Amino acid sequence: MKFKLKVYRAILHTTGKTSKQILKDFDGPKPSNEVVQNIIxxxxxIDGLEVAVTDTFVDNGYSLVEYYKKDNEKFKEFIYLLEQDPFVGTYVDDREQFDKDWNSGEYEPPAALHFDNDDVEIIEELNFTHSCHHG
Structure with a gap:
């Protein structure tokens, strides 16, 4: 089965966020100030990086589909900082294991990465078809 997924080439505009902007994204327990500063x-x-995103899976925003290999180190650091939230992070204060898992391809994020509409500048829609295989 094939389905068309709307995927866009986009530029991230994620710098200059405030603590208030970060906190609005938390429904459950509010993170510590240290966690908020790590997220900022x-x-x-990742501000200014070009990525591929889709609006298929979220209302009012975009999910990351792919980023360029040349930006791997920036995304690695971005994700490690997000992993420092003790409520959802798997690698809190464990840089060594994170680096090992990331570099070996074993890292699995706990959830998809989502961005607010204001964080994403759409450049163009890409032609993208995804095949589902059921066994």
Whole structure:
């Protein structure tokens, strides 16, 4: 079965977020100020990068589909900082294991990465078809 997924080439505009903007995305327990500052730092790292995103899976935003290999180190640091939230992070204060898992391809994110509409500048829609295989 094949289905068309709307995928867009986009530029991230994620720098300059405030604590208030970060906190609005948390429904459950509010993170510590240290976690909020890590998230702000993480968003600053990926600001200006070109990525592929889709709006298929979220209302009012975009999910990351792919980023360029040349930006791997920036995304690695971005994700490690997000992993420092003790409520959802798997690698809290465990850089060594994170680096090992990332570099070996074993890293699995706990969830898809989503961005607010304001964080994403759409450049163009890409032609993307995904095949589902059921066994």
């Amino acid at each position: 730092k993480a968003y600053d790292i």
